[in-house]
Amino acid sequence: MRFDILTILPELLEGPFNVSMMKRAQDRGLLEIHIHNIRDYSTDKHKNVDDYQYGGGAGMVMAIQPIVTLIEKLKAERNYDEIIYMTPDGELLEQRHSNAWSLKENILILCGHYKGVDERIREHYITKEISIGSYVLTGGELAAAVVVDSIGRLIPGVMNDETSALTDSFQDDLLSPPVYTRPPEFNGWKVPDVLLSGDFGKIELWREQQAIERTQTRRPDLYKKFIGEE
Template identity: 75%
Template sequence: MRIDILTILPELMKSPFSASIMQRAQDKGHVEIHFHNIRDYSTNKHKNVDDYQYGGGAGMVMSIEPIARVIDQLKSERTYDEIIYMTPDGEVLEQGLCNQLSLKNNLMILCGHYKGVDERVREHYITKEISIGSFVLSGGEVAASVLIDAIVRLIPGVLNDETSALTDSFQDGLLAPPVYTRPPEFNGWKVPDILLSGDPSKIEKWREEQAFERTKQRRPDLLEE
């Protein structure tokens, strides 16, 4: 997979992808992540990428021209499966969408700032709009990092144990069950006996029951869906 990130703060974006699983995924060749500074495509001598909004009102708006230039340049080099805009009013990011996007080859992600981008960018360039929740951030970079992390970890070969992602919360519509590791007892707190039984069928049944109960208690909306 190749992911191109359009941002005015590339230095902010690089840190999340320079360690741990994201770095290993790049080192192994499973994903390429490229950063494009939108300011580099501004023809203004001050490299401005925003302007006052028509009609008045507080807050600046990201201009269409530099964004269009970088998108057109990248589209001339390859075909993109999706051009994504991170925005609070987009489709809420859920596991099913992450699964779908993990199967793509080329993704472009636009990180907004200020009051957002000129609406014509959204109308004529963007193919998918995604939100990570009902709140507003200073910019789309953090949201893009969340999206990319959620996608890349699903690519075969990224995780040491590929079945791990299949048992994560939400993959089967339920939250994941409790997990334990050594020691079997700490401060008098014991690991459930069933997990020490060595009986795979009983353990699996226990995990399914626990996943259902945890979902019922914490996210009953998932059961309704």
């Protein structure tokens, strides 16, 4: 699977993809991540990538020319299953997005900045607009890293135990149940007896009940989806 990320701050993306699971996935040839500096494609003599917005108002806008030039260059080299724009007013990223995109081959991600990109880019190139939460960051790079991580970990072979992803939070519109490890007692705090029983039927039932209760308490919005009220 290949990701092409378009940014004006490539340095922000060097760290997240050079450690842990994402690095191992790249080293094993399961994942390619290519970071492109939009500024390199500006025809402006000062390599500017922003300009004042028509109609006045505070804040600059990402210029159309360098972004279009770069997107067209990449599209000429391969077909993209999705061209994603990271923006606060996009659709909220959910596990279902990551699940679906993990089956794709080529994804392009545009990182927003300033007041956003020229609207004509969104109209003519973007196939999906995504936000990672109801807040504003200084740019789309950290959000793009979240998207790539959430997708990349699901690619077959990336995780040591692929079945682990099936029990992650949100996979069934439920949060994950509590988890414990050794020792069975610490500072007088005990692991639930059922987890030490060796009865896997009872353990799975306990985990399911805990997941439902935790979701109902902590994420009532998600619980409504689980019981079919949304």
